[in-house]
Amino acid sequence: MRKQSPMASFALAALCLPNLASFAADLAPPRPDQPWIPATTASGQIVAGAPANAPTAQxxxxxxxxxxxxxxxxxxxxxxxxxxxxxxxxxxxALSRHPTTRMAWNESRQAALAVAAAQSSFYPKINASLIGAGQASFKHSRVEGIGGSSETTASGSVAALSLEWLLFDFGARAAMLRVAEQGAVIANIAFMASHQQLIYGIVSAYYVHAAAQARVESATQSLQNAKIIQQAAEARRHNGIGTVMEVAQARQAYAQANLALVQANGALENAYLGLLSAMGISPLSKFKIASAAGRQLTPTLLPAVEQTLTAALSRRPDVLSAYAAQAASQAHIEAVQAEFKPKVFVVTSLAQSAGASSTTLIPSLGPLAPTLDLNGSRHSGQIFLGVTVPLYDAGARSTALAKAKIAAENTELHLSRTKDEAIRQVVVARNALQSHLAAYSAAEALVSATQTTYEAALAAYQHGVGSISEVTSAQTQLLVAKNTLADSYSATLTAAATLALATGALGKAPE
Structure with a gap:
């Protein structure tokens, strides 16, 4: 039987390989108007693969x-x-459980590892290699009807130890190290900024919850007032002084107060869930939250303009990050400029070959090509000290330098723009705090006035002088005034936290 050629066997095997494009078509939905039925595990996890069954009309x-x-x-x-x-x-x-704190920490750690990678360029690289080789050949010949065949095999191995070390590069590695170090600074600044943003989110949600809690308390008191008014109307009716209309109006006011309390409780529950979300914990968590009442909102919360702006420009995370980016861009220019200068390096290797094999092996650095030829069984070693001088690269280095200078100019412009935006945000936040302080003072006066009006209207109605419309209107206005005061109190505290965030001073819970 004639032996088949290895090349023919290889070609036949290649023809038998599958066409994977036909299998890939089964991984997509069959039609644009039919659903995709994915392959799943026993637990329902979706896995790649053809669907078990095609969708039917049902x-x-x-x-x-x-x-x-x-x-x-x-x-x-x-x-x-x-x-x-x-x-x-x-x-x-929240600081120990919110995912953003760990994410920011991981990014800082990655930046620190980038510094370590840049530092490693100052040290030599040592590599060990072990290569095994095998060779087989088959020869068949036929002379004057007489055939013969022969088969030859050979094997060998090479073990090598190499060292590569860049000795001098005119400051290129040092410049890239400074770039990496500034990157670590930027990552750490971002770490602090993310925590400030997290604290601000919790502070804002906490004050929203405080306002919702105050609204519940006001609605509860309003419901009690409505009950007192209803009892007074029923007493007047019982004594023959009041009318059925008065009793009906009093009962209507009580129903409206009860509805307001239900709505306030719903808003409080939503505010509680918003606070849990800001903290990054399960919405199923249940615990008691302390009251935010008792803080004195005085004009001392409003710092001087110059003092506020100076503090903001000196410690805001975005300003500090832009400044670090500017320093990194200057270091990058120095690294690119160093590419125009020579580099001094050393390369050494030790090798051992054994067996009937032949191979070429040497580590290379820069333009140095592998040149060591190892045959048979032998030991060898050599060391190279070289200098590489860049001569021509079709303007690649000049282009890189121009790009680095443009990037550096952009970082300077970004720093200037960041400082301008910081000043704008601080001024806006300070103006907002000033407005909320004035609104809170006005709301306090409004509550005091409406409380007096309500008490006078209720007393007059109970003594048969006033009307039911006057007392119910005064009761409604009192609830509105108390809600306005609660909202003003919460908004003022939030505005103070916003100003602290704008100046980069919100590093903990406001005192």
Missing amino acids: ELNFVLPANDELGLLPEPLTLEAGKAYALADLIEI
Whole structure:
């Protein structure tokens, strides 16, 4: 039997390989108007593969299968029962549990590793290599009807130890190290900024919750006032002084007050969930939140303009980050300029070959090509000290230098723009705080006036002088005034936190 040629066998095997494009078509939905039925595991996890069954007319449902592993609810946070958690406590919990804090920390660690990678360029690189080789040949010949064949095999191995070390590069590596170090500074600044943003989010949500809690208290008091008015109307009716219309109006006012209390409780629940979301914990967590009442809102909360702007420009994260980016861009220019200068390097290798084999092996650096030829069984070693001088690269280095200078100019412009934007944000935040302080003072006066009006109207009605419309209107206006005061109190504290964030001073819970 005639032996088949190896090349023919290889060609036949290549023809038998599958066409993967036909299998890929099964991974997509069959038609634009039919759903995709994915392949799933026993738990419902979607895996790549052809669907088990094609959709039928009764199965035209574009709902994905449920993954049981993803349906597990997050564990609620377990806290001390009966304790009222203040704003500082909530911030402390969030800093240890919110995902953004760990993400920012990981980014800082990555930047630190980039510095370590830049430092490694100052040290030599040592490599060990072990190569095994085998060779086989088959020869068949036929002379005057007499055939013969022969087969030859050979094997060998090479072991080598090499060292590469860049000795001098006119400051290129040092400049890139400074770039990496400034990158670490920028990442660490971003780490602090992310925590400031997290604290601000919790502070804002906490004050929103405080306003919602105050609205519930006002609505509860308003419901009690409406009950007193209703009882007075019913008493007047019982004594033959009042009318059915008065009683009906009083009952209507009580129903409206009850509705306002229900709505206030719903808003409080939403504010509570918003606070949990800002903290990054499970919405199923239940704990008591301390009241935010008791802070004195005085004009001392409003710092001087010059002092505020100076503090902002000196410690805002975005300004500091832009300044570090400017320093990094200057270091990058120095690194590109060093590419125009020579480099001094050393390369050394030790090698051992054994067996009937032949190979070429040497580490290379720059333009140095491998040249060491190892045959048979032998030991060898050599060392090279060289200098590479860049002569011509069709303007690649000049282009890189021009780009680096443009990037440096952009960082300077970005720093200037960042400082201008910081000043604008501080001025806006300070003006907002000033307006909220004035609004809070006016709201205090409004509550005092409406409280007096309500008490006078109720007393007059109870003594048969005033009307039911006057007392119910005064009761409604009192609720509106108290809600306005609660909102002003929360908005003023939020504005103070916004100003602290704008100046880069919001590093903990406001005192």
